[in-house]
Amino acid sequence: MDTIDRVALHRGRDNRAPTFDVSDDDIIARIVGATPRAAALIIWAVGSTPRAAALIMCPAGLIMWTMGLIRRTLGVIRGSIMCGRGIAASRIHMPTRRRAVFILNMSEHHMTEATERKRALVIGAHPDDNEFGAGGASAKLAAHGWDVTFIIVTNGNKGSHDPGISPYQLSEIREQEQRAAAAVLGVQRVIFLRNNDGELESTFALRAEIALYIRHFKPHYVFTHDPWKHYMLHPDHRAVGFATIEGIVSARDHLFMPGLGQIGIAVWRPEALFLWSAEQPDYVEDVSGFVDQKIAALVEHHTQLDENQEWQTRVRQRMAELGQEHGFAAAESFRKLTL
Numbered sequence: 178m179d180t181i182d183r184v185a186l187h188r189g190r191d192n193r194a195p196t197f198d199v200s201d202d203d204i205i206a207r208i209v210g211a212t213p214r215a216a217a218l219i220i221w222a223v224g225s226t227p228r229a230a231a232l233i234m235c236p237a238g239l240i241m242w243t244m245g246l247i248r249r250t251l252g253v254i255r256g257s258i259m260c261g262r263g264i265a266a267s268r269i270h271m272p273t274r275r276r277a278v279f280i281l282n283m284s285e286h287h288m289t290e291a292t293e294r295k296r297a298l299v300i301g302a303h304p305d306d307n308e309f310g311a312g313g314a315s316a317k318l319a320a321h322g323w324d325v326t327f328i329i330v331t332n333g334n335k336g337s338h339d340p341g342i343s344p345y346q347l348s349e350i351r352e353q354e355q356r357a358a359a360a361v362l363g364v365q366r367v368i369f370l371r372n373n374d375g376e377l378e379s380t381f382a383l384r385a386e387i388a389l390y391i392r393h394f395k396p397h398y399v400f401t402h403d404p405w406k407h408y409m410l411h412p413d414h415r416a417v418g419f420a421t422i423e424g425i426v427s428a429r430d431h432l433f434m435p436g437l438g439q440i441g442i443a444v445w446r447p448e449a450l451f452l453w454s455a456e457q458p459d460y461v462e463d464v465s466g467f468v469d470q471k472i473a474a475l476v477e478h479h480t481q482l483d484e485n486q487e488w489q490t491r492v493r494q495r496m497a498e499l500g501q502e503h504g505f506a507a508a509e510s511f512r513k514l515t516l
């Protein structure tokens with residue numbers, strides 16, 4: 178093990194910044210992209226000055242924020258002109274102040290209608306968990322035009338029996354494998370939080386970090402591990418399950434992290450949460466046309482699955498059995514929580 182690895186392991190998070198490969202000028206993206214835990218804690222603790230915190234942590238934040246402000250202003254002007262024409266055409270007469278409010282509301286309404294696209298967020302502890310848990314459902318949603326985002330909470334740097342590979346090398350390779358797998362499924366983006374494998378706890382900081390991503394991406398569906406699964410060995414699976422469930426509550430209720438509301442990062446309530454490997458599944462998704470895609474995505478995780486190919490038969494059989502019970506060729510099962 179080299180020095181970098183020792184430092185990384187000691188800190189509980191590896192020395193690379195988390196990824197955030199989204200070309201969005203939203204200021205929160207910059208905050209999270211810089212130092213997510215620090216940002217989440219500052220936002221929670223200070224409440225009123227996250228934008229200032231962002232500027233301190235990320236000098237580019239000032240430029241990004243200014244560009245965003247210009248864009249928002251232009252949007253309001255454009256909306257005003259469009260609605261002004263509509264009002265003139267229909268000869269609606271309103272006092273000036275009320276008319277201004279009406280114009281703003283109409284502008285937002287049109288923008289929502291024009292840009293509405295369903296979104297899903299799939300949150301797994303390790304590279305390959307999302308594919309095993311919800312690979313078929315992710316591929317199906319993507320095929321139906323959904324915007325699907327993967328979050329991988331740890332770097333998977335303990336997932337090898339090869340004594341010749343360092344944890345640092347392993348985490349690099351596993352990110353490449355995860356990106357390739359996500360591409361096979363049609364997933365839009367993968368975000369790596371890069372916590373060390375096996376050392377995860379469902380802390381307040383992790384919960385707040387996940388809440389920020391939920392408020393930012395506004396997913397209609399969220400998928401993750403069932404933390405209540407009996408005899409589930411891996412501690413990271415439990416930690417991610419709990420942090421996601423708690424993060425949804427923080428994202429949904431306005432008195433959690435109230436400073437975010439003050440800067441326009443509104444609450445978001447996903448429609449439903451789906452827990453995979455569920456202790457008591459109550460929802461089955463027909464993924465008949467997406468089995469090969471799920472298998473092909475899993476094949477990309479060479480460090481995990483090349484040693485023994487038996488898993489392919491096992492996964493196909495399990496999906497077929499689940500489907501058979503409900504009249505489908507193949508299925509994935511979940512515990513569904515309506516939020």
Ligand SMILES: [Zn+2]
Nearest residue numbers: 302303306411
């Ligand atoms: Zn795992």
